[in-house]
Amino acid sequence: MISEKTLEEHTRINAKVLVLNQNYQPLNLCNAKRAIVLLNLGKADLIEKGFGAIRTPSFSFPVPSVIRLMALIKKPLKLQKLSRREVFSRDKYSCIYCGKETEQLTLDHIFPRSRGGANSWENVASACMPCNHRKAGRTPKEAGMKLMKEVGAPKLNPYSLFTNKAIDENWYKFMPWLAKH
Ligand SMILES: [Zn+2]
Incomplete structure (x- = not known):
């Protein structure tokens, strides 16, 4: 049986973390476990802490909420598949x-x-x-029919990674349309 504590740890380890590109652009989401690996490898910086900490007998780490990669990733803009x-x-x-x-x-x-x-x-x-x-x-x-508009490939949305995702309050400032001015 899974104890309540284990379940809680499990939740924290799977907490969603916003990964920013080196230029602070949202890049993707990963889980806390992956984010901590990136932080420990020196491949990312901790930008925002989340709730609580992840503890093992030898190690305690705040649950990250936002991390930023040290290197700039060129993300290829994927063309939407025709369907x-x-x-x-x-x-x-x-x-x-x-x-x-x-x-x-x-x-x-x-x-x-x-x-x-x-x-x-x-x-x-x-x-x-x-x-x-x-x-x-x-x-x-x-x-003898006319098109009501020109058609072409749909516009690419660089923020589509947030579609249908639960958004953490800590992420707002990196989402231009939600950031408070
Ligand atoms: Zn018609």
Whole structure:
């Protein structure tokens, strides 16, 4: 059986730690155990302490909440993978031709696939069923239809690492839209 103390230690060891790049930009999240390893190796600086300490018979360490890497990491900006869900989300769940917001969307290849149209961010868009039927295997021009906006790859969000994550108060100052001025 796991004792309450062990459980508590376990929670602390798994506490989420914000890892900042050398330039203070949020880079990723890791657990306290990993953060302490980085701190002990001299690869990171402790910026903010969290709650409590992690203790072993030979060692006691404050639970880190924010650490900063000593070296600047070049994080490659990953291009969002093309998927139906991502295209619908980019197009705000509305039809590119008539603007109708609907859950009954289809993925339209603006320049038809049957004629060599690419499966790319620039050539796919959300279309409602009626518009998709109307356009069929034609280009928008041939079908007499207009795109309501230009489409392309979704904008990259450098702060997407926080999406759906529990945010620690200690992190606010490193999140520009939450930082108190
Ligand atoms: Zn439509």
